[in-house]
Amino acid sequence: MVSTQTINETETFRIEIVSSSDDNTSIIDCIGSIDVHAEAVLDQMAQSAHDYKTNIHLDFKNVERVNSMGLSLLLKLFDIWETAGKKVNVLNLNRMTSMLFKITGLGRFMEGGSGKKGKSSSVDPVAAPFNAGNQSEKQAETKPSANATMKFIANLQTGQQLSGWYMFNTFLQRKLEKAIHLEQPKLGEDLAHMQTDILFSKPFDACTLIQKNGFVPLARPTTEVDEVVILMREDDDRDLKDLKKPKVVTASQNSFVYILGRSLCDENDMDSESFDYTFAGNEIKALQMMLRKQADVLFILKKTYDGLSSFARGSTRVVDESETNFAFHLFCAAPYVADSHASFQDVLLSMHNDEQGQQILKDIEIDGWCKPEEGELQMLKLLFNQYVKL
Secondary structure, three states, X not given: OOOEEEEEEOOOEEEEXXXXXXXXXXXXXXXXEEOHHHHHHXXXXXXXXXXXXXXXXXXXXXXXXXXXXXXXXHHHHHHHXXXXXXXXXXXXXXXXXXXXXXXXXXXXXXXXXXXXXXHHHHOOOOOOOOOOOOHHHHHHHOOOOOOOOEEEEEOOOOHHHHHHXXXXXXXXXXXXXXXXXXXXXXXXXXXXXXXXXXXXXXXXXXXXXXXXXXXXXXEEEOOOOEOEEEEEEOOOOOOHXXXXXXXXXXXXXXXXXXXXXXXXXXXXXXXXXXXXXXXXXXXXXXXXXXXXXXXXXXXXXXHHHHOOOHHHHHOEEXXXXXXXXXXXXXXXXXXXXXXXXXXXXXXXXXXXXOHHHHHHHHHOOOOOEEOOOHHXXXXXXXXXXXXXXX
């Protein structure tokens, strides 16, 4: 390597072509964050495929983070390069990016990867439609509420949000001039099989309704993503790696928390497949089981952990946590209320401009709403289809 040349950049992402003594290899330094703002740079790299040599090495040592949209754009780029006969090798990924590459099937592009397509790589997260299945079947499975009042289910991330969500429901009724009834599910209740017209829910619960019943994702929190914390008891002085076959408790097997918790352990050179798992039904029960010494380790949503009482937090210690910027809660609506989709979305996206809306956002602990990018939805779908059975 003897010189570098910057060929394109955005405010958050740029690349530099690094000269190489190997006539068959192009080396590209990637610098910054790979997210939706990197799209222009990555598109140009795709259009310049034939300008690169047979082997393309992407150096990620200066990449700060890669989110779900960034992964979607990278997969699209890699597919174009492979079609053009290029061999792609990604070097120097940080721990979180390495983990996301592996669980989404992009691990084959990592240094030392097998070079073979994983099962998830057959899904194009950009081109494939997010809603799957037969539309007539969806319509048969999703029926409007029996009366004129719409049913709204909100899966709270913390108990302190409850009053705020009732205010949110009132706000929606006033803005939309519709009768809407907020229903709070019981702890551990399966939202994917509950009858509702609109809902705010965890990533995989929302994915189930989107794919099985044709629900439409309208908005997501602007800055908040779902992250995972791995906990042990404060009075347990063992290290996570000291546990040969730990008893692990978490709320559900079909959840992002479970998948990410296992992946964190695997990235610590542990064999998460050998763990003894218990699925408690909800995160509070899971926490209680660990505190009662019925389990050694707990996988829990970071938002839930942050909302625990000082006593509960004082009785636990964090042994690992994620910073993936990958998954998020979704606000969705049933397909049969299609005439209201745009209205719902408009109300949500403009809440931060309304004085009352600002206070409600504060009460439900959300900074604001944004429209989910298609690419990030497709990556969520890819992960969901790889790990969850409907």
